[in-house]
Amino acid sequence: MALRLLLAFLGLLEVAFPKPLVDFWMNLATEDDDVELRPWVYTAARIEGVLILLYVLWRRRDGE
Template sequence: MALRLLLLALGLAELLAPRKVVDFWMNLATAESDVELRSWVYTAARLEGLVIVLWLLAAGRGGDES
């Protein structure tokens, strides 16, 4: 349950503010702060956020059949 909440938070952050999320992770990943990303990177991050949110919503509708 906690993992789903974390993934939901990440998905929503990527969906609503992809530039902040990508810039945060790029600053952690690289020593140089002046890395210039291509414009499609932010679109890809937004699409990734959408996929994560939709996947979690679809998984939540299935219920637990155990």
């Protein structure tokens, strides 16, 4: 239950605020601050957030 709640929260963050979330993880993953991301990366993060939310809702509906 707690894991699904955490996943739902992460999915909501990705859908609502993809740029700060992606930028945060990219700053952790890279040593150089000169990384420029392409605009589609933020769209992909939003799609990932929607898929996470759908997964959480689907698992909830199944009663697991």
